[in-house]
Amino acid sequence: xxxxxxxxxxxxxxxxxxxxxxxxxxxxxxxxxxxxxxxxxxxxxxxxxxxxxxxxxxxxxxxxxxxxxxxxxxxxxxxxxxxxxxxxxxxxxxxxxxxxxxxxxxxxxxxxxxxxxxxxxxxxxxxxxxxxxxxxxxxxxxxxxxxxxxxxxxxxxxxxxxxxxxxxxxxxxxxxxxxxxxxxxxxxxxxxxxxxxxxxxxxxxxxxxxxxxxxxxxxxxxxxxxxxxxxxxxxxxxxxxxxxxxxxxxxxxxxxxxxxxxxxxxxxxxxxxxxxxxxxxxxxxxxxxxxxxxxxxxxxxxxxxxxxxxxxxxxxxxxxxxxxxxxxxxxxxxxxxxxxxxxxxxxxxxxxxxxxxxxxxxx
Numbered sequence: 001x002x003x004x005x006x007x008x009x010x011x012x013x014x015x016x017x018x019x020x021x022x023x024x025x026x027x028x029x030x031x032x033x034x035x036x037x038x039x040x041x042x043x044x045x046x047x048x049x050x051x052x053x054x055x056x057x058x059x060x061x062x063x064x065x066x067x068x069x070x071x072x073x074x075x076x077x078x079x080x081x082x083x084x085x086x087x088x089x090x091x092x093x094x095x096x097x098x099x100x101x102x103x104x105x106x107x108x109x110x111x112x113x114x115x116x117x118x119x120x121x122x123x124x125x126x127x128x129x130x131x132x133x134x135x136x137x138x139x140x141x142x143x144x145x146x147x148x149x150x151x152x153x154x155x156x157x158x159x160x161x162x163x164x165x166x167x168x169x170x171x172x173x174x175x176x177x178x179x180x181x182x183x184x185x186x187x188x189x190x191x192x193x194x195x196x197x198x199x200x201x202x203x204x205x206x207x208x209x210x211x212x213x214x215x216x217x218x219x220x221x222x223x224x225x226x227x228x229x230x231x232x233x234x235x236x237x238x239x240x241x242x243x244x245x246x247x248x249x250x251x252x253x254x255x256x257x258x259x260x261x262x263x264x265x266x267x268x269x270x271x272x273x274x275x276x277x278x279x280x281x282x283x284x285x286x287x288x289x290x291x292x293x294x295x296x297x298x299x300x301x302x303x304x305x306x307x308x309x310x311x312x313x314x315x316x317x318x319x320x321x322x323x324x325x326x327x328x329x330x331x332x333x334x335x336x337x338x339x340x341x342x343x344x345x346x347x348x349x350x351x352x353x354x355x356x357x358x359x360x361x362x363x
Contacts, residue, residue, distance in 0.1 A: 062075070097110045123141050257325075291330070
């Protein structure tokens with residue numbers, strides 16, 4: 001069993017708390033991604049799991065066994081680092097085989113396991129080369145091979161694709177997913193790249209300042225962020241966060257966005273009133289794809305100050321006519337939107353999130 005349980009895990013450096021009371025269960029065979037801004041504690045957490053950083057307090061269990069005091073070499077885990085950490089004077093074969101040799105594995109078994117691993121990764125023809133003769137993607141495969149050949153219960157990845165170009169990252173993401181499927185073991189993966197997190201993870205853990213902010217599937221953290229931080233962190237461009245207030249006037253529900261007043265459809269209004277109090281300051285969260293672009297005399301008016309064409313889509317960076325608030329709306333490419341043009345926009349009421357204006361928590 002390769003299930004991992006982190007219980008009240010803490011890591012302090014002098015007076016700085018890198019990780020605070022972290023409780024996390026990682027299921028056997030799960031592909032879990034830790035993500036967050038620099039300094040959030042994700043890599044520190046990974047290194048504590050690996051045994052490369054001592055735990056200040058709390059416990060780490062693997063397969064039901066407490067492993068706090070188990071040396072890194074005996075934890076039956078393999079770690080893939082950002083910089084690959086290959087031995088430059090050794091061939092690819094010897095780099096992959098190094099860990100097995102240190103454990104006294106018979107030569108015939110080493111040859112069999114290295115050969116099988118190289119075939120899986122498509123690097124058989126590279127086994128006699130030195131790292132300096134390899135491309136970035138080839139070095140990454142060698143680093144993966146060195147981890148795979150040990151047949152560990154848990155794989156740990158510390159931003160392994162960050163040194164690769166965009167096309168190669170895409171290819172390596174696909175290969176890592178296939179590798180996870182074939183090995184059917186636990187992957188714990190640290191990244192700052194939300195595309196990697198959203199495309200590969202079974203479960204995403206978002207951290208900030210040493211604290212877990214949210215855990216969920218990619219769809220859950222994108223569609224239902226639990227607070228303002230996760231709403232802004234996941235998604236590119238970011239979610240629009242707009243100060244607003246609900247008001248009841250003549251039996252109809254309205255939403256005030258600064259000086260603009262928008263009538264909310266009746267059915268949607270009934271659902272909103274089950275969750276949100278009239279007159280309470282709120283923050284409206286709307287993804288760019290949930291801001292509808294209309295004619296200038298519909299919704300509320302906004303002026304385009306920048307248009308970003310990404311191919312299939314365009315992102316319109318807008319400023320409401322009566323506000324300094326910035327809004328981003330996604331629309332189809334090819335439409336004649338020019339800088340300075342005034343258009344109408346309207347939120348998709350059924351796809352919004354509302355957050356407490358003071359605490360930033362989802363209501």
